[in-house]
Amino acid sequence: MNKYLILGCCFASLQLTAQTKKVSFLENAKQQKVDVLIDGKPFTSFLYPDNLEKPILYPLQTASGLTVTRGFPLNKRGNERTDHPHHVGLWFNYESVNGLDFWNNSYNIPAAKKSSYGWIRNVKVAAVKDGKTKGSLNYTANWERQDKRVLLKEATTFVFSGNDDTRTIDRVTTLTAQKDTVYFKDVKDGMLGIRVTKELELPSDKEESYTDNKGIVTKIAPTKNGANGDYLTSEGKKGNDAWGTRGNWCVLFGVKETQPVSIAVVDHPKNPGYPTYWHARDYGLFAANPLGQAIFSNGKEHMNLTLKPGESVTFRYRIIIGSGKKQTAELLNKQALDFGKQI
Numbered sequence: 230m231n232k233y234l235i236l237g238c239c240f241a242s243l244q245l246t247a248q249t250k251k252v253s254f255l256e257n258a259k260q261q262k263v264d265v266l267i268d269g270k271p272f273t274s275f276l277y278p279d280n281l282e283k284p285i286l287y288p289l290q291t292a293s294g295l296t297v298t299r300g301f302p303l304n305k306r307g308n309e310r311t312d313h314p315h316h317v318g319l320w321f322n323y324e325s326v327n328g329l330d331f332w333n334n335s336y337n338i339p340a341a342k343k344s345s346y347g348w349i350r351n352v353k354v355a356a357v358k359d360g361k362t363k364g365s366l367n368y369t370a371n372w373e374r375q376d377k378r379v380l381l382k383e384a385t386t387f388v389f390s391g392n393d394d395t396r397t398i399d400r401v402t403t404l405t406a407q408k409d410t411v412y413f414k415d416v417k418d419g420m421l422g423i424r425v426t427k428e429l430e431l432p433s434d435k436e437e438s439y440t441d442n443k444g445i446v447t448k449i450a451p452t453k454n455g456a457n458g459d460y461l462t463s464e465g466k467k468g469n470d471a472w473g474t475r476g477n478w479c480v481l482f483g484v485k486e487t488q489p490v491s492i493a494v495v496d497h498p499k500n501p502g503y504p505t506y507w508h509a510r511d512y513g514l515f516a517a518n519p520l521g522q523a524i525f526s527n528g529k530e531h532m533n534l535t536l537k538p539g540e541s542v543t544f545r546y547r548i549i550i551g552s553g554k555k556q557t558a559e560l561l562n563k564q565a566l567d568f569g570k571q572i
Contacts, residue, residue, distance in 0.1 A: 252364030252389050254357040263354060263366060267391040270294065273398075275366060275387070276318070277352035282334040284352045284370060286387075287318025289423075289492075291552030292394055295485050297492055299424045299513060302336070308454040309427050312447045316424035316514055319548065321402055322349060323520065324418035326372060327380055327411055332418040333443065344375045345443070349383065363390040372404070379407045381536075398548040401572055406536035413534040415523045417508065421546050422516040423492060428485040430456035431468060431511035449512050458483035460509050461558065463565065469511055473525040477504040478561045481515050482551075491556045497545035498569045502532060517546065545572050 250268035257263070263275040270292075277284040288298045300306040302314045315335035322331040329347035338346055355367040365388050372381035381404045388399040400421070436450055461467050462476035471479060477498075482491035494517050496505045502519030509515050522530040536542060547568045549556065 248392055249362040250391050250393075251359070251361050252391070253359045254364060254366065256354070256357060258354075261352075263357060265364070265366070265389050267292075267389065267396060272389065272391065272396050273318075275354070275368070277354075277368070277370075279350075280336075281317070282315070282336075282346075283320050283322050283331070283349040284368065285318040285320045286398070289319060289550055290396070291488075291490055291550055292391055292396055293488060293552040295488060295490055295552060297426050297429065297485070297490055297550060299426055306427075310430075310449065310454075310512065312449055312512070313424070313514070316422065319398075319421075319423045321385075321400070321421050321544070322347075322372075323413055323420050324416045325412075325414035327374075327409065328414075329374060329380075330443070331372065332422075333445075342443075346375070347380070348373050348375065350377075363388055365389070378409075380409055380411050381406060394551060394554050396550040399568070399572070400546045400548070401543065402545075403541050403543045404536070405541040406538050408538055410538060411536045413520050413532070413536075415532045416521050417518070417524045419508070419516070419518040419521055420544065421494065422508075422514065423494075423548075425458070425481065425492065425513045425515055426485060427454040427456060427513070429458035429481055429483045429490070429492070430454070430513045431458050431460070432456045433511055456483075460507075460515075462507060463504070463558070463562065471507050471509045473506060473508075475504045475506055477565050479507045479509060479515075479517070480556050480561060481509070482555055488552055489555045491549075491551040493549040493551070493556050493561055493564070495547040495549070495561065495565050495568050497547075497572065499572075500544055500546075501534060501542060519544075 255264040261278045324332040331347035334346035352370040370383040371379045385402040460471035462479045478495045480493035505517040505519040506525040508518045522532045
């Protein structure tokens with residue numbers, strides 16, 4: 230038995246069978262957003278403005294109303310890092326698609342260099358559906374070059390649900406290659422990413438420097454903002470040891486305003502590269518990257534996914550946001566089994 234299952238005896242358990250709440254939506258086509266409400270309370274918003282390089286869910290809130298995503302760059306907060314302006318809310322993209330960088334694109338990229346970056350555009354909300362126990366939002370989008378040539382057509386479904394303790398998102402995204410063969414180069418930055426609130430960062434006493442694939446260096450100052458987060462994976466990896474390891478789930482937990490809060494991401498057995506590698510950083514980037522295997526395995530594994538015109542690939546993830554009670558390894562193993570039987 231995984232030794233981290235014993236955590237269940239120390240933490241209060243969130244129940245899979247807890248009473249679920251009504252999910253509803255408020256659409257605002259003019260502002261290019263859809264607000265998601267659970268039990269009449271704000272949970273998140275689906276944002277797809279033309280000036281944002283990708284569609285996102287932002288912010289993400291717990292059932293108790295605490296925000297677990299970073300505010301910057303859309304809403305700056307005190308004592309919060311202002312690095313990596315492309316880390317916004319919860320998103321899905323990749324660092325190298327036919328040589329174009331979709332991951333690192335942001336307002337911070339000079340116009341003269343934009344041609345090296347991809348853009349997820351022409352986002353269309355296809356349908357939203359309220360529900361007594363769950364609600365769904367479907368959208369389509371194009372993964373485009375800067376000259377607007379479409380490389381991939383995206384079709385995504387979000388299913389939202391929640392109870393007194395949790396908020397859950399099931400995301401299913403299908404990417405279909407268009408006229409060109411599409412190459413996902415085996416690289417570090419991808420695919421499902423979340424940038425978290427300062428409290429969920431891991432404590433640090435040293436300055437770090439991070440270099441992206443274009444050689445841009447970002448310096449991260451020592452944490453002095455109340456950071457108290459910690460990672461745990463399905464394989465028992467904790468803290469910084471979670472980075473670059475595989476697991477069918479990973480949870481980031483901490484305390485905000487005296488209340489336990491957590492974000493868990495659950496992988497799906499049908500996903501490419503399952504179980505995923507975790508690109509889980511101490512400064513607040515929490516990502517699942519199933520396609521970037523070489524860097525995480527020290528060159529022992531390689532992926533380099535390729536789609537010929539008309540071919541598709543589908544990615545499925547469950548995101549569970551908890552408050553008041555810590556998510557346990559036992560519960561997350563149950564969630565992984567449950568999610569694996571769906572979709």
